[in-house]
Amino acid sequence: MGITALVLGIIGIVLGLAVFLFWLSWLPALLAVIFGIIGLSYVRKGTANNRGMALGGVIMGGIGLLLSVGGGVISVLVVKGANDSAEDNVLQVEASAEAEDREAVEKAEREAEAAAAARRLSFGEPFLFENGLKVTVEKPKPFEPDEFANGHAKGNKAIEVTITVVNTGKKPAPIESMPYVFDAAGADTDLVIDGSGRQKILHDSIPPGKQAIGRYAFSLPPTAANRAEVEFTPVLMDLNMPDARWSGSL
Known part of the structure; x- marks a missing residue:
């Protein structure tokens, strides 16, 4: 159990450090915590002597879970920032198009008014x-x-x-x-x-x-x-x- 917890903890940390694999890191990290706790219980009962491995698996599994949560938060922030940036770009394009259309309409109106004024004579x-x-x-x-x-x-x-x-x-x-x-x-x-x-x-x-x-x-x-x-x-x-x-x- 201790060895399994330690190996799973290491895998959870490695996957957690790769931010975009956070969705894979939580499972081995969680299993590392579970197997590490089971391994520590065996140590307390005297049926196992690899307390360090089991404890390391729990610690590494906990770190892997934190990395998984952090990766999720970072990904959400990145996606939200990208969406906000895209929305801002769309709004800017729409505002620019509206301004150009408004300017074109105003220009056409000015030209029409000028042409009409030119046709009013004494x-x-x-x-x-x-x-x-x-x-x-x-x-x-x-x-x-x-x-x-x-x-x-x-x-x-x-x-x-x-x-x-x-x-x-x-x-x-x-x-x-x-x-x-x-x-x-x-x-x-x-x-x-x-x-x-x-x-x-x-x-x-x-x-x-x-x-x-x-x-x-x-x-x-x-x-x-x-x-x-x-x-x-x-x-x-x-x-x-x-x-x-x-x-x-x-």
């Missing part, structure tokens, strides 16, 4: 569309409809909107649109049509380096006739072509 300022058409809406002038005019109510204020379009590109550019005019209250106004022949509708296409001028008349209510806003895009059905707006006092 009367007389030119705006260059992506297809090469440079559009200028002049400050509206008073317009006197004839007696056969349609779209103009008595007491309203009629204005003439002049739109100049220059093709700065290298190929013909189509124009398929009509301007929209809003009064000072933001309400859509009525297009005035009469028989004077003064109105001129922009249509067809403009050759490179050429210009076209369109003239339109609109009727504003007297309560909101102090300011107007003109919205225009060369090709109304092209959803990829944003509109531009000119505004100012009348």
Whole structure:
């Protein structure tokens, strides 16, 4: 029993010193303690004389158990530290991705706001569309409809909107649109049509380096006739072509 306890104690210590084999060291260490205690009992009864071996087996078995517990604790701490580190890395990656996404969204919003602001102009300022058409809406002038005019109510204020379009590109550019005019209250106004022949509708296409001028008349209510806003895009059905707006006092 003493020899067995001593051998098992040595095996338990060796396995316990190899930290990642702690799960193997506890069994021989525990058996070393048990056999060592049995061996000491035989010594007390006088049936054995190897007290030193039995006692050494108990001591070494106890050390092996401590090493097994220590190895388990160390392994738990190592695994926990690795998990915490992995979680921290995941959180950092997620936070970095969220920050990049947020920055990208904010950048896109800033660019959209800047693009929208660039399309808000005062009367007389030119705006260059992506297809090469440079559009200028002049400050509206008073317009006197004839007696056969349609779209103009008595007491309203009629204005003439002049739109100049220059093709700065290298190929013909189509124009398929009509301007929209809003009064000072933001309400859509009525297009005035009469028989004077003064109105001129922009249509067809403009050759490179050429210009076209369109003239339109609109009727504003007297309560909101102090300011107007003109919205225009060369090709109304092209959803990829944003509109531009000119505004100012009348």
